[in-house]
Amino acid sequence: MAQPVSPSGLTKSPAIILVEPQMGENIGAAARAMANFGLVDLRLVNPRDGWPNERAIASASGATHITDRTRVYDTTEEAVADLSFVMATTRRERDMLKVVRGPVEATSILAGYEQAGSRTGLLFGRERWGLTNEEVALADEIVTLPVDPKFASLNIAQAVLVMSYEWRKVVLGEEEVTPFSTPDAIQAAPKADLIRMFEHLERALDAVNFFRPPEKKPSIVRNLRTMLQRAQFSEQEIRTLRGVIAALEKRETRPSAQKSDESAD
Structure with a gap:
């Protein structure tokens, strides 16, 4: 099993797989989140409104390098066929003997596999009811976000954003890196x-x-x-x-x- 790593400068990234997404706006927002944090491989399983989708492309806000390369599959099995290690995102406990990780550890594990040359992926389920048990069973491990149990419902694009952000931190090799920094200290007046x-x-x-x-x-x-x-x-x-x-x-x-x-x- 791959161990957690922080491979600064890693150029590969996990595939983001949206299973039967219903709204083009959510697909576009997910693509935009991926672009924000350097992920590029978006896969759709049987999107309700087909592909390409004008609403998705508009919501992607210019992330055409992702939407132009988005691949569509008929089944989840086909979407993960070329991947060696897959994590399924879910907010519900499943009756399965699978390792469960939080987003920080999960992205570090994924990076370890990518660094070793194995392709990886993250499965995200439908807006209304997530992934089926059969789809979760296709994954090697489960990743769940530390949401408030009193309001655990998370928009699919938001979930992609959280995982993409955590991935970016792993790639940069630092816990907190920003595109600009605090200005140099200004000399105090006499x-x-x-x-x-x-x-x-x-x-x-x-x-x-x-x-x-x-x-x-x-x-x-x-x-x-x-x-x-x-x-x-x-x-x-x-x-x-x-x-x-x-x-x-x-x-x-x-x-x-x-x-x-x-x-x-």
Whole structure:
């Protein structure tokens, strides 16, 4: 039996097999989910409205590299005939002696087989009632999603999306990889700029009698400075905030960073 692996850069992927899908929109949404996460082999078993399907192609939102290559089969047996290892998705417990896995472990197992050169597949059942016991019996193992048992019904395209996402994480070889990252840290403004902003804000608050009662002003000022300092404002952010304070003071112009502290305040 193949063991769980995380083969970064794996180019092969499991076949996604939809058994007797009823709605073209669901087929298209499944194709779109596959495209989002790098799967390409979509197979349909006896789709109710035939194939090709205009609604499916429209719902695929441009994933034509998948819909153009989608293959249609008369039976589930034919759809899995060239595969060496198949997992059946189901939310119901079956009276079968089969290994049951969650999506994370399942995709890792599938990747192990693919990396070893064996073709694999994931079976998804009908929108209304899933896979028959006979169809589940064709699979080597079962994969089920950790849904809330009080509302376990999952749209077929959503199920494909979840498994495709987990597959993508295995392929990338990392638990969490995003197409873009947090910007590089912006250098915090000098403390002198921060202190001038504090003093500017405090004068503006004094002008509207914010510090009440007066004897509590020192503690309120400390709390304000503590809160604002945690933000680690950049120089540009300090200038923006001082402009906001100036606007609240109804000044015609904002404080300029080029002026002296006296003229700015």
